[in-house]
Amino acid sequence: MCRVSLIPIRPGVESERRDAARNRELLLRAARELIEECGADGLTMGTLAQRAGVGKGTVFRRFGSRAGLMMTLLSDAEAAFQGRFMFGPPPLGPGAAPLERLIAFGEERIAWVLEFGELARAADVSAYNRFDVPAAVLWHRHLEMLLREAGVTADPWLMATSLSAVLEPERILHAVRVHQVAPERLAASWRELVSRVVRGA
Template sequence: MSTARPPVPAPQEPIEPQELLRLGLGAEETCLRADAARNRARLLEAAARLVAERGADGLTMEAVAVAANVGKGTVFRRFGDRTGLLSALLDHSERKLQTAFLTGPPPLGPGAPPAERLRAFGAAVLRRGVEELDLQLAAEADAGRRFVHPARRVLHQHVTLLLREAVPDADCELLAHTLMAQLDAALIHHLTRQCGMPLARLEAAWGDLVDRVTATGRAPDAVAAAGSGDGAAPAQAAGAAGAADADDLG
């Protein structure tokens, strides 16, 4: 006996595209002089190089000062402490990602169907997650602030907007949280470093998930070929086909 599908709740507040760039930064950030902005960018570039070379644990205010050829006091005045520096690094990365999906070329940017944009978005976030994994884990917000962090809300709102275009009858706000869970830094760490899964497998799984959610679909053989890290899926498919042939012969 089938049951009626519960009504989808209306969103509490309308989400407008222009809200996506509001990361909650202070007024000081928008009033930087051109030279101060260049100096800040130079410090962030030096910090990013250090994270790439040594990991987030090797990032110190002193090391950034040496790498950028400035006094240590300059780094402290700009970022306050190491936590502030880590947050600024992530913000710099978030801004680049936002620029790409808000104004960049399709399929990540505007101009492609919503399902294609969702696929491209997840692939971009996964690639960034692998490249900046130590940094993202080090700056991870605690459980009480994780889902209200401005950067997290920006990404969630973007996914929600695309889902509303692709599946308007769904509870897109909750569905966006479900999709975003597959892009979580802690999960990426577990899958890539602890389980040894290649990035290509994660990207294929994301594309398959988007296709199933939006009912767009791709060729199953292509998804299986890209997503199987150990050949188990093709082997299982071959075994099932062999069993079916045996039944037919019997």
């Protein structure tokens, strides 16, 4: 529209050129449309560029890769989930007993995967650094902390790794979509598992 001020309203991080900002919005809007129409797996970077009316180079300049784009699309949902388990009300947030929080964490994560899992799968960077994206590290640390608080002294770091593996989107989606496992059954199994891990302490 019109330039309001020469001084950036939100300086620092927000130093983004007007055309870049416009294109980012165009791309995100187009990406959401395409996913709505074709699913996350059906989105190709070329089609996205075309739909948004920009060049392919622009798409990759913005998001780095297909996985990066998916992460960006996920970031809102992810931030909300993180906020809930770090600062929200019990039993997921602080205030409840560690075991209760562990149980709630798994239950909420299962629900989250059922809602955003396809996107999360598409956001998985290939190979080795998939477990080192900020969100994964945060979940891992959270689980480790809860395990410590629950009195698990035997290598809580690796135990948190194991629990993370259990909640991986790919497995959960496979159980639900292919094997018709009901989400409540998944949650019950998680409760069972985490109770035994903690009680054995």
